[in-house]
Amino acid sequence: MNRPAILALEDGSVFHGTAIGADGQTSGEVVFNTAMTGYQEILTDPSYTRQIVTLTYPHIGNTGINREDVESGAIAAAGLVIRDLPLLASSFRSEQSLSDYLKGQNVLGIADIDTRRLTRILRDKGAQNGAILAGPEASGDGAVERALEAARAFPGLKGMDLAKVVSCQTPYEWSEGEWTLGEGYADTGLGERPYHVVAYDYGVKRNILRMLASRGCRLTVVPAQTPASEVMAMNPDGVFLANGPGDPEPCDYAIKAIGEILETELPVFGICLGHQLLALASGAKTVKMKFGHHGANHPVQDLDSGQVMITSQNHGFAADEATLPANVRATHRSLFDGSLQGIERTDRPAFSFQGHPEASPGPRDVAPLFDRFIEMMKARRQA
Numbered sequence: 344m345n346r347p348a349i350l351a352l353e354d355g356s357v358f359h360g361t362a363i364g365a366d367g368q369t370s371g372e373v374v375f376n377t378a379m380t381g382y383q384e385i386l387t388d389p390s391y392t393r394q395i396v397t398l399t400y401p402h403i404g405n406t407g408i409n410r411e412d413v414e415s416g417a418i419a420a421a422g423l424v425i426r427d428l429p430l431l432a433s434s435f436r437s438e439q440s441l442s443d444y445l446k447g448q449n450v451l452g453i454a455d456i457d458t459r460r461l462t463r464i465l466r467d468k469g470a471q472n473g474a475i476l477a478g479p480e481a482s483g484d485g486a487v488e489r490a491l492e493a494a495r496a497f498p499g500l501k502g503m504d505l506a507k508v509v510s511c512q513t514p515y516e517w518s519e520g521e522w523t524l525g526e527g528y529a530d531t532g533l534g535e536r537p538y539h540v541v542a543y544d545y546g547v548k549r550n551i552l553r554m555l556a557s558r559g560c561r562l563t564v565v566p567a568q569t570p571a572s573e574v575m576a577m578n579p580d581g582v583f584l585a586n587g588p589g590d591p592e593p594c595d596y597a598i599k600a601i602g603e604i605l606e607t608e609l610p611v612f613g614i615c616l617g618h619q620l621l622a623l624a625s626g627a628k629t630v631k632m633k634f635g636h637h638g639a640n641h642p643v644q645d646l647d648s649g650q651v652m653i654t655s656q657n658h659g660f661a662a663d664e665a666t667l668p669a670n671v672r673a674t675h676r677s678l679f680d681g682s683l684q685g686i687e688r689t690d691r692p693a694f695s696f697q698g699h700p701e702a703s704p705g706p707r708d709v710a711p712l713f714d715r716f717i718e719m720m721k722a723r724r725q726a
C-alpha cells in the first residue's frame with residue numbers, strides 16, 4: 344500500500360508524492376544533485392547534514408544498497424527526494440533495498456514527484472528551506488499547512504556551525520587503504536606508512552582517508568575542536584582539513600587552530616569545508632551561493648596549466664576570490680559560474696580544493712592533488 348508524502352518549500356510550493364522511507368517529519372535546506380550514480384555515497388556524506396537532497400536523475404535505487412559504498416557510518420542527509428524508485432533492485436552487491444535502508448535509519452524519503460519542476464524552482468530562487476511529511480502525518484486535514492509551517496521554521500544553513508556537531512568525539516587512527524611502496528614514495532625506513540598526517544574531522548568522508556592511507560599516510564583523525572597545540576604535539580608531517588556540513592564562517596575554533604598551524608612550516612591540505620576554512624584562516628571571506636554545486640561532472644580549470652578537469656562537487660558556500668589577501672593565490676576556477684575552486688598560500692606549503700578529489704564517479708581527474716600533498720611532506724622532510 345502506498346503511503347502519502349508531502350514536500351513543502353518556504354516559497355509556498357507543495358509536492359504530493361509517495362513515502363519511500365520512514366514515517367514522520369523532517370526539515371532542512373532542499374538542494375539538488377545532478378549525479379547519475381552514487382546515491383549511497385551522497386546519502387552518507389556528512390556534508391549533507393541538515394540538507395534534503397533531490398536527485399535529478401530519475402531512477403534512483405536500481406542497484407540497491409551494499410555495505411561498502413558509504414562515506415560514513417550512517418545516512419547524514421535529512422531526507423531524500425526522487426522521481427522514481429524502481430520496483431526491483433538489481434546488483435550482485437546489493438544487500439538491501441533503498442527503501443528498507445532509509446526506513447532502517449529512520450530517514451524520510453519522497454518519490455513520484457516532478458523533480459524537474461522542483462529543480463527549476465531551486466535554480467531560479469536558490470536553495471530553499473523545506474520539509475517532508477510522510478505516512479499518517481502527510482494525510483488528513485491541515486497536512487499541507489503543517490508541511491509549509493515546518494519548512495518555514497527551518498532557520499537555514501547560513502550561520503549554522505555543524506562541523507563540531509558531526510565530528511568524531513575522540514581521536515582515532517585510520518589505516519584502511521592499500522599501501523604499497525610505489526614509485527615516488529621512497530621508503531624512509533620509518534615503517535610501513537612513512538607520513539603521519541593529522542586529519543581534522545569536520546565531517547570527513549572515508550574515501551579521503553583511504554586515499555591518503557594508500558599514499559603512505561598514517562592518519563590520526565581528531566575532533567573538529569582540537570586545539571592546534573595538541574595537533575603540533577603529535578609531531579605530524581602534515582595536517583589535513585576535511586570536508587564538512589554547514590557554514591564555515593561560524594567555525595571560529597577551526598579558523599583559530601588553522602591560523603596557528605599556518606604560523607609553522609607544516610604542509611596543510613584542505614578539501615571543501617577544509618578549503619573554505621583555510622581561506623578564512625588566511626584572511627579571505629566566504630559567501631553563501633545561490634544553489635551551490637552538487638554533482639559529479641562539474642568542469643573546473645587549473646589556472647596554471649589551463650587544463651580542465653571533470654570534478655565531483657558538493658558545496659553551498661564558497662570562498663570569495665575578490666577577498667583573497669596578497670599571500671593567497673587562486674589556483675582553480677569553476678567553468679560553470681567562474682567561482683573559486685582552489686587556492687594556495689604563496690608563503691606556506693598550504694593549498695586546498697573546493698570540489699572532491701577523492702570522488703570517482705567515473706573521472707578521477709583531481710586525484711593528483713593527494714600526490715601534491717605527499718610531495719610537500721616529502722620536501723619538508725628532505726629540507
Ligand SMILES: NC(=O)CC[C@H](N)C(=O)O
Pocket residue numbers: 390585586587588589590591614615616617657658659660661
Ligand atoms: N562538502 C563540503 O565540505 C561542504 C562545505 C560547506 N558545508 C558548503 O556547503 O559549502
